[in-house]
Amino acid sequence: MERRRVVRVPASSANLGPGFDTFAAALALHVEVEVVETGRFAVETDLAIARDRRNLVVRGFERLHAPDDFEFRITSTVPLSGGLGSSAAAYLAGLMAADHLFELDADLLALATELEGHPDNVAAALLGGFVICADGEATRFDPPMGLEAVLVVPDEAVRTKEARAALPAEVPMSEAVFNVAHGALLTLGLARGDWDLVQRGLADRLHQDRRAPLFPRSAALLRDVQDMGALGATISGAGPTVLVWSHYEQTGGVVEALRARTDGWASVSRVPFEGMGARVREM
Numbered sequence: 001m002e003r004r005r006v007v008r009v010p011a012s013s014a015n016l017g018p019g020f021d022t023f024a025a026a027l028a029l030h031v032e033v034e035v036v037e038t039g040r041f042a043v044e045t046d047l048a049i050a051r052d053r054r055n056l057v058v059r060g061f062e063r064l065h066a067p068d069d070f071e072f073r074i075t076s077t078v079p080l081s082g083g084l085g086s087s088a089a090a091y092l093a094g095l096m097a098a099d100h101l102f103e104l105d106a107d108l109l110a111l112a113t114e115l116e117g118h119p120d121n122v123a124a125a126l127l128g129g130f131v132i133c134a135d136g137e138a139t140r141f142d143p144p145m146g147l148e149a150v151l152v153v154p155d156e157a158v159r160t161k162e163a164r165a166a167l168p169a170e171v172p173m174s175e176a177v178f179n180v181a182h183g184a185l186l187t188l189g190l191a192r193g194d195w196d197l198v199q200r201g202l203a204d205r206l207h208q209d210r211r212a213p214l215f216p217r218s219a220a221l222l223r224d225v226q227d228m229g230a231l232g233a234t235i236s237g238a239g240p241t242v243l244v245w246s247h248y249e250q251t252g253g254v255v256e257a258l259r260a261r262t263d264g265w266a267s268v269s270r271v272p273f274e275g276m277g278a279r280v281r282e283m
Contacts (some may be wrong), residue, residue, distance in 0.1 A: 005281070007100075016202075045189065079241070083238050092108065092278055110136065128277030129274075130190060148213060169257070204234070208235050219235075
Protein backbone atom coordinates (compact mmCIF):
# COMPACT_ATOMS: atom_id res chain seq x y z
CA MET A 1 0.00 0.00 0.00
CA GLU A 2 1.36 3.41 -0.99
CA ARG A 3 2.10 5.76 1.87
CA ARG A 4 0.86 9.24 1.06
CA ARG A 5 0.90 12.63 2.79
CA VAL A 6 -0.43 16.03 1.73
CA VAL A 7 1.24 19.08 3.26
CA ARG A 8 -0.23 22.60 3.05
CA VAL A 9 1.99 25.54 4.01
CA PRO A 10 1.02 29.23 3.99
CA ALA A 11 2.93 32.09 2.45
CA SER A 12 4.56 34.62 4.75
CA SER A 13 5.67 38.22 4.87
CA ALA A 14 8.82 38.96 6.86
CA ASN A 15 10.50 42.01 8.42
CA LEU A 16 7.16 43.85 8.86
CA GLY A 17 8.69 47.32 8.90
CA PRO A 18 10.99 47.64 11.93
CA GLY A 19 11.21 43.89 12.62
CA PHE A 20 14.13 43.05 10.34
CA ASP A 21 14.77 39.27 10.34
CA THR A 22 12.60 38.88 13.47
CA PHE A 23 8.93 39.71 12.71
CA ALA A 24 6.73 37.86 10.22
CA ALA A 25 3.11 37.02 9.45
CA ALA A 26 1.43 34.14 7.64
CA LEU A 27 -0.76 34.93 4.63
CA ALA A 28 -3.59 32.94 3.04
CA LEU A 29 -1.71 31.80 -0.05
CA HIS A 30 -0.40 28.24 0.01
CA VAL A 31 2.12 25.74 -1.24
CA GLU A 32 0.59 22.26 -1.35
CA VAL A 33 2.68 19.13 -1.75
CA GLU A 34 1.46 15.57 -2.14
CA VAL A 35 4.21 13.05 -1.34
CA VAL A 36 3.56 9.48 -2.47
CA GLU A 37 5.70 6.40 -1.92
CA THR A 38 5.71 4.96 -5.47
CA GLY A 39 9.11 3.22 -5.48
CA ARG A 40 10.65 5.81 -7.78
CA PHE A 41 11.79 9.42 -7.55
CA ALA A 42 9.87 12.09 -9.47
CA VAL A 43 8.75 15.70 -9.17
CA GLU A 44 5.47 16.63 -10.86
CA THR A 45 4.54 20.29 -11.12
CA ASP A 46 3.42 22.99 -13.55
CA LEU A 47 5.54 25.55 -11.72
CA ALA A 48 8.79 26.94 -13.13
CA ILE A 49 10.93 25.14 -10.55
CA ALA A 50 13.50 22.35 -10.51
CA ARG A 51 12.21 18.85 -11.11
CA ASP A 52 15.26 17.06 -9.78
CA ARG A 53 17.00 16.86 -6.42
CA ARG A 54 17.67 20.60 -6.49
CA ASN A 55 13.97 21.14 -5.83
CA LEU A 56 13.51 22.84 -2.46
CA VAL A 57 10.74 20.50 -1.34
CA VAL A 58 12.96 17.53 -2.14
CA ARG A 59 15.91 19.13 -0.34
CA GLY A 60 13.75 19.61 2.74
CA PHE A 61 12.56 16.00 2.62
CA GLU A 62 16.12 14.74 2.05
CA ARG A 63 17.31 16.51 5.18
CA LEU A 64 15.41 13.79 7.09
CA HIS A 65 15.12 10.84 4.69
CA ALA A 66 16.26 9.75 1.24
CA PRO A 67 13.67 10.73 -1.41
CA ASP A 68 14.49 7.90 -3.85
CA ASP A 69 11.17 6.05 -3.52
CA PHE A 70 8.89 9.08 -3.45
CA GLU A 71 6.99 11.17 -5.94
CA PHE A 72 6.47 14.87 -5.13
CA ARG A 73 3.42 16.60 -6.64
CA ILE A 74 3.67 20.35 -6.08
CA THR A 75 1.13 23.13 -6.59
CA SER A 76 1.25 26.68 -5.28
CA THR A 77 -0.58 30.01 -5.21
CA VAL A 78 2.47 31.73 -3.69
CA PRO A 79 4.48 33.89 -6.13
CA LEU A 80 7.90 32.30 -6.64
CA SER A 81 9.69 35.61 -6.18
CA GLY A 82 8.83 38.89 -4.55
CA GLY A 83 9.31 38.26 -0.86
CA LEU A 84 6.39 36.02 0.15
CA GLY A 85 8.30 33.11 1.63
CA SER A 86 7.96 30.58 -1.20
CA SER A 87 11.35 28.99 -0.46
CA ALA A 88 10.64 28.73 3.27
CA ALA A 89 7.27 27.11 2.52
CA ALA A 90 8.87 24.62 0.12
CA TYR A 91 11.61 23.58 2.55
CA LEU A 92 9.07 23.25 5.34
CA ALA A 93 6.70 21.16 3.21
CA GLY A 94 9.44 18.65 2.46
CA LEU A 95 10.57 18.47 6.06
CA MET A 96 7.02 18.01 7.37
CA ALA A 97 6.25 15.26 4.88
CA ALA A 98 9.31 13.24 5.88
CA ASP A 99 8.80 13.92 9.58
CA HIS A 100 5.20 12.75 9.45
CA LEU A 101 5.84 9.72 7.23
CA PHE A 102 8.61 8.37 9.43
CA GLU A 103 7.35 9.68 12.80
CA LEU A 104 10.65 11.41 13.57
CA ASP A 105 9.42 14.24 15.82
CA ALA A 106 12.11 16.49 14.35
CA ASP A 107 12.71 20.11 15.35
CA LEU A 108 11.12 21.53 12.22
CA LEU A 109 11.76 25.18 13.06
CA ALA A 110 15.47 24.59 13.59
CA LEU A 111 15.88 22.43 10.49
CA ALA A 112 13.93 24.73 8.21
CA THR A 113 15.84 27.74 9.56
CA GLU A 114 19.10 25.94 8.80
CA LEU A 115 17.99 25.39 5.19
CA GLU A 116 16.42 28.82 4.68
CA GLY A 117 19.11 30.82 6.49
CA HIS A 118 16.86 32.85 8.80
CA PRO A 119 13.84 32.00 10.94
CA ASP A 120 11.16 34.61 10.28
CA ASN A 121 9.42 33.26 7.16
CA VAL A 122 9.86 29.70 8.40
CA ALA A 123 8.28 30.42 11.79
CA ALA A 124 5.26 32.21 10.33
CA ALA A 125 4.68 29.42 7.80
CA LEU A 126 5.00 26.73 10.48
CA LEU A 127 2.90 28.39 13.20
CA GLY A 128 0.56 30.77 11.38
CA GLY A 129 -0.50 34.17 12.69
CA PHE A 130 2.15 36.73 13.66
CA VAL A 131 5.53 35.60 15.00
CA ILE A 132 8.49 37.18 16.74
CA CYS A 133 11.75 35.24 16.46
CA ALA A 134 14.45 35.42 19.12
CA ASP A 135 17.00 33.07 20.73
CA GLY A 136 16.26 30.27 18.27
CA GLU A 137 12.57 30.24 19.20
CA ALA A 138 9.40 31.79 17.80
CA THR A 139 6.57 33.36 19.77
CA ARG A 140 3.21 33.35 18.02
CA PHE A 141 0.05 35.41 18.47
CA ASP A 142 -3.20 35.73 16.53
CA PRO A 143 -3.91 38.52 14.04
CA PRO A 144 -6.22 41.12 15.61
CA MET A 145 -9.83 41.17 14.45
CA GLY A 146 -10.42 43.71 11.71
CA LEU A 147 -6.88 43.82 10.35
CA GLU A 148 -6.57 42.91 6.68
CA ALA A 149 -3.73 42.59 4.20
CA VAL A 150 -3.50 43.73 0.61
CA LEU A 151 -0.60 42.54 -1.53
CA VAL A 152 0.94 44.57 -4.34
CA VAL A 153 3.12 42.18 -6.36
CA PRO A 154 5.22 43.89 -9.07
CA ASP A 155 5.71 42.13 -12.38
CA GLU A 156 9.49 42.56 -12.15
CA ALA A 157 11.29 40.65 -9.41
CA VAL A 158 14.35 41.65 -7.40
CA ARG A 159 16.98 39.09 -6.48
CA THR A 160 17.21 38.49 -2.74
CA LYS A 161 21.01 38.53 -3.05
CA GLU A 162 20.87 42.09 -4.42
CA ALA A 163 18.48 43.19 -1.67
CA ARG A 164 20.77 41.74 1.02
CA ALA A 165 23.81 43.41 -0.57
CA ALA A 166 22.12 46.81 -0.29
CA LEU A 167 22.34 46.66 3.50
CA PRO A 168 25.43 47.66 5.49
CA ALA A 169 27.15 45.35 7.96
CA GLU A 170 26.51 47.91 10.73
CA VAL A 171 23.92 50.64 11.24
CA PRO A 172 24.01 53.81 13.37
CA MET A 173 22.79 53.41 16.92
CA SER A 174 20.02 55.96 16.32
CA GLU A 175 18.54 53.76 13.60
CA ALA A 176 18.74 50.65 15.76
CA VAL A 177 17.05 52.47 18.66
CA PHE A 178 14.34 53.78 16.32
CA ASN A 179 13.55 50.29 15.07
CA VAL A 180 13.52 48.74 18.53
CA ALA A 181 11.06 51.39 19.72
CA HIS A 182 8.80 51.08 16.71
CA GLY A 183 8.93 47.30 16.79
CA ALA A 184 7.64 47.50 20.35
CA LEU A 185 4.85 49.86 19.27
CA LEU A 186 3.86 47.50 16.46
CA THR A 187 3.78 44.49 18.77
CA LEU A 188 1.71 46.32 21.36
CA GLY A 189 -0.65 47.65 18.72
CA LEU A 190 -1.22 44.17 17.27
CA ALA A 191 -1.75 42.66 20.72
CA ARG A 192 -4.29 45.35 21.68
CA GLY A 193 -5.89 45.85 18.27
CA ASP A 194 -4.87 49.51 18.59
CA TRP A 195 -4.76 50.85 15.02
CA ASP A 196 -2.97 54.07 15.93
CA LEU A 197 -0.11 52.09 17.48
CA VAL A 198 0.00 49.72 14.50
CA GLN A 199 0.20 52.68 12.15
CA ARG A 200 3.04 54.29 14.12
CA GLY A 201 4.81 50.97 14.58
CA LEU A 202 5.20 50.22 10.87
CA ALA A 203 7.99 52.80 10.47
CA ASP A 204 11.51 51.57 9.67
CA ARG A 205 14.93 53.16 9.29
CA LEU A 206 17.07 50.07 8.82
CA HIS A 207 16.33 48.31 5.53
CA GLN A 208 13.49 49.74 3.44
CA ASP A 209 15.05 53.09 2.46
CA ARG A 210 18.36 51.42 1.65
CA ARG A 211 16.65 48.99 -0.70
CA ALA A 212 14.36 51.61 -2.25
CA PRO A 213 16.56 52.16 -5.36
CA LEU A 214 15.99 48.48 -6.25
CA PHE A 215 12.20 48.94 -6.38
CA PRO A 216 11.40 52.70 -6.47
CA ARG A 217 7.70 52.28 -7.33
CA SER A 218 7.17 49.87 -4.43
CA ALA A 219 9.04 52.23 -2.12
CA ALA A 220 6.85 55.14 -3.20
CA LEU A 221 3.76 53.22 -2.11
CA LEU A 222 5.07 53.12 1.46
CA ARG A 223 4.81 56.90 1.55
CA ASP A 224 1.43 57.18 -0.17
CA VAL A 225 -0.87 54.39 1.05
CA GLN A 226 -2.10 56.29 4.08
CA ASP A 227 -3.59 58.86 1.68
CA MET A 228 -5.50 55.92 0.12
CA GLY A 229 -7.03 54.99 3.49
CA ALA A 230 -4.60 52.29 4.62
CA LEU A 231 -2.90 52.12 8.00
CA GLY A 232 0.45 51.86 6.27
CA ALA A 233 2.62 49.50 4.24
CA THR A 234 5.80 47.47 4.52
CA ILE A 235 8.12 45.86 2.02
CA SER A 236 7.49 42.11 2.17
CA GLY A 237 10.74 40.34 2.98
CA ALA A 238 13.44 41.43 0.56
CA GLY A 239 10.85 42.91 -1.82
CA PRO A 240 9.60 44.13 -4.16
CA THR A 241 6.14 42.99 -2.98
CA VAL A 242 4.37 45.52 -0.76
CA LEU A 243 2.22 44.39 2.17
CA VAL A 244 -0.46 47.02 2.71
CA TRP A 245 -2.07 47.02 6.16
CA SER A 246 -5.74 48.02 6.32
CA HIS A 247 -8.75 48.02 8.61
CA TYR A 248 -11.51 45.97 6.98
CA GLU A 249 -13.85 48.97 6.66
CA GLN A 250 -11.34 50.74 4.42
CA THR A 251 -9.95 47.77 2.48
CA GLY A 252 -12.30 47.96 -0.51
CA GLY A 253 -11.37 51.57 -1.22
CA VAL A 254 -7.70 50.86 -0.63
CA VAL A 255 -7.75 48.04 -3.20
CA GLU A 256 -9.42 50.27 -5.81
CA ALA A 257 -6.91 53.06 -5.25
CA LEU A 258 -3.97 50.67 -5.42
CA ARG A 259 -5.16 49.08 -8.66
CA ALA A 260 -5.44 52.49 -10.26
CA ARG A 261 -1.97 53.43 -9.00
CA THR A 262 -0.24 50.21 -10.07
CA ASP A 263 -1.99 49.55 -13.39
CA GLY A 264 0.51 48.11 -15.85
CA TRP A 265 3.28 47.16 -13.44
CA ALA A 266 1.85 45.16 -10.52
CA SER A 267 -1.06 42.97 -9.43
CA VAL A 268 -3.15 43.83 -6.37
CA SER A 269 -4.98 41.25 -4.27
CA ARG A 270 -6.82 41.16 -0.98
CA VAL A 271 -5.19 38.31 0.97
CA PRO A 272 -6.19 37.60 4.59
CA PHE A 273 -3.66 37.12 7.33
CA GLU A 274 -3.57 33.37 7.97
CA GLY A 275 -4.20 32.18 11.50
CA MET A 276 -3.39 28.54 10.73
CA GLY A 277 0.13 27.29 10.19
CA ALA A 278 1.41 24.39 8.11
CA ARG A 279 -0.46 21.13 8.42
CA VAL A 280 -0.24 17.55 7.19
CA ARG A 281 -2.99 15.11 6.39
CA GLU A 282 -2.71 11.41 5.73
CA MET A 283 -4.39 10.06 2.62
